[in-house]
Amino acid sequence: MLAGGAYHETQELFLAPLTGTRQHGRFRRGTEASHPASPTGGCTTIPKNQVPSPFAPSALGTLSAVQTRRLGRTGHDSSVAILGGAAFITDTPDDAEGLFLEALEAGVNHLDIAPGYGLAERAVGPHLPAVRHRLFLACKTAETERDWALRRLDRSLERLQVDHLDLYQAHGVTSLEVLDQRDEAFQVILDARDRGLTRYVGVTGHDLGAPSAHLEAVRRYDLDTVMFPVYPTVWSDPTYRADVETLLAECAVRDVGVMAIKAVAWRPWGNRTPDALSWYEPHRTAVDIERGVRFALSTPGVHAFCTPSDPGTARRAISAATRYEPLSDTERQRAVEDAESGGIFPLSEKAVSPWR
DSSP: OOGGGOOOGGGSGGGOOEEEEEETTEEEESSOOOOOOOTTTSSOEEOOOOOOOSSOOOTTOSOOOOOEEEOGGGOOEEESEEEEGGGGTTOOHHHHHHHHHHHHHTTOOEEEOOTTSTTHHHHHGGGSGGGGGGOEEEEEEOOOSHHHHHHHHHHHHHHHTOSOEEEEEEOOOOSHHHHHHTHHHHHHHHHHHHTTSEEEEEEEOOSTTHHHHHHHHHHHHOOSEEEEEOOHHHHTOHHHHHHHHHHHHHHHHHTOEEEEEOTTEEEOOTTSOOOSSSSSEEOOSHHHHHHHHHHHHTSTTOOEEEOOSSHHHHHHHHHHHHTOOOOOHHHHHHHHHHSOSSOSOOHHHHOBOSOO
């Protein structure tokens, strides 16, 4: 935090302030950085045939292209797998090239990135100009003060080497208190839309309070998109599920695009040393990763999910998305019943950084 209590993303990786205590060789951190109905998950799903790729064969192998769904009133047919920019948090441009091009080859056409994701903007930026026409580009800000939010937007555009975004989001809004603190930043986001610097505006958040805060944000600012956690363990929390269902109902009325995060979350690290680049432990097996992807995408009203920060797990999640078929109601219930108890929230108690 700088003078005056302002939050500035240059100070923390992944929007996660350190508590200052080290456990088992790593820091424990407080918070992460940050249609028409159909039986496939509450929106129209558009299958795509395999398309010719300008890129060489990748680590993902030869895959059918990821399906797309209309992302609410944005009108964009977004790939059901959104490439999460946190996977590039420590990368150079050369490091980032592999996963970035592999995702495009698999049919991913939506990138979600943020200045709080370490080096990600600078790693991905050099690759964007050549493929900008193929990508729905979403960025975020976690700033609270107007001047800093304006600087952050300018810096993001510069680093990403673009003149506008498709979606600009308030990042890490997890409670009504946080929402109130972000009003100046929301005004910058809305003004950016008026100035042509972004086409659409939204909100994201990782924690149990996100859905209720996002409901108020949608009503207060008439947002175009929301992004919040959906995975079996958190779905087993009756209060959280009720909040999500209320939010989803409002989004359906307003035709708001809905994106899920944490689809392949397994459990908190606890006392284990992280061996994946994620503040929680992701699922490890192909079966469990595919089940998590299918659970998120078959949640009625959800249009897409954001891939996780661990690059290897992100690749496997994209692969799972190319084979997506909805879970039946019985399969969804079984996934909830089989889920690890406890979950990865609240972040202030359970998040562990593998990056420091």
